[in-house]
Amino acid sequence: MEQKRATELAIIANKVRKNALTAVYSAASGHPGGSLSIADLVTYLYCEVMNVDAKNPKMADRDRLVLSKGHTCPALYSILAYKGFIPEEDIKTFRKSDSYLQGHPDMNKVAGIDMSTGSLGQGISAAGGMALAGKIDKKDYRVFAILGDGELEEGQVWEQAMFAAHYGLDNLTIFVDFNGLQIDGDVTKVMNPTPIDKKFESFGWNVVLADAHDFNSLENAVNEAKATKGKPTAVIMKSVKGKNVSFMENNAGWHGSAPNQEQYDTAMAELDEIIKNLEASL
Secondary structure (H helix, E strand, C coil): CCHHHHHHHHHHHHHHHHHHHHHHHHHCCCCHHHHHHCHHHHHHHHHHHCCCCCCCCCCCCCCEEEECCHHHHHHHHHHHHHCCCCCHHHHHHCCCCCCCCCCCCCCCCCCCCCCCCCCCCHHHHHHHHHHHHHHHCCCCCCEEEEEECHHHHCHHHHHHHHHHHHCCCCCEEEEEEECCEECCEEHHHHHCCCCHHHHHHHCCCEEEEEECCCHHHHHHHHHHHHHCCCCCEEEEEECCCCCCCCCCCCCHHHCCCCCCHHHHHHHHHHHHHHHHHHHHCC
C-alpha cells in the first residue's frame, strides 16, 4: 500500500475513534476500549476491501460483515456514518431509549448491519451460515466477522470453527481482536484461549498473524485470505485495547466504562493531535 493511502486511512480511523468515543460519552455508557482497538480494521475493510453500497445496503451480492463482538458497535456505527449509511449526527443518540443506534447492532433498524449480535459466539455462527449460503448459491460475495479474544471462551465459536472447515468456507474470513483484555482482565487468567493460532490451525483453518494497527499488515492478511482456497481464514490481530487514547490503552477498566467530561475532552484532544500530525505529513 502506498504510504499516502495508509496515512489517509489512518486519518479516517482516528475520526472513527472520535465518533466512537462521542457515542459512548453521549450515552454515559458503552464499550470504548474494544471499539478503539478495531477502528483501523473496520476502516480498512469498508474503505478498501468490501463491496458495499450505502445507496443499496441490501444488495444481494454485497460483501457481509458480522460484528460478532457486538458491544463494540460504536466503531461500526462510526464507519457506517463515514460511508454514508447513517447520518453522522445520529451517533450522539447512541443508547438513548428512542434511538435506533442501540448498544448492540440491530440488522432490522440500522442500514448496513448484516446481523444482529450481542450474545458472544453467535455472530460467528451466523457468518458461517452466510458463507455456506454463498457457496450453495454460487455467489462471489465474501463474509467477514470480527471476534474478541475473550469471545473465544464461548464453545459456540469452536463449533463454528469445525463447521467452517468441514464445508471448506474459503469465502469466510474472521478477525480475532487479540488485545489480551476482557471485562474481567487478562484473557489468559480468565480462561486462557492461547495459542489462538495453533487452535484454529488444528481445526483446519488457514491462519494469518497481523498487526491490527498497520494497514499494510491488514492488506497482506486479506490478500492471503482471498488467495487461500478450500479452507476459511482466521486473522489473529495483535491489537491495543483503547488504541490512541493514552489513559485507555491496555487498561481493562475501559472495557465497558464511559469517560466523564474531562476524560472525553482529553481523549478528543489527543486524537485531534494525531489527526493534525497525519494531515501535515500528506
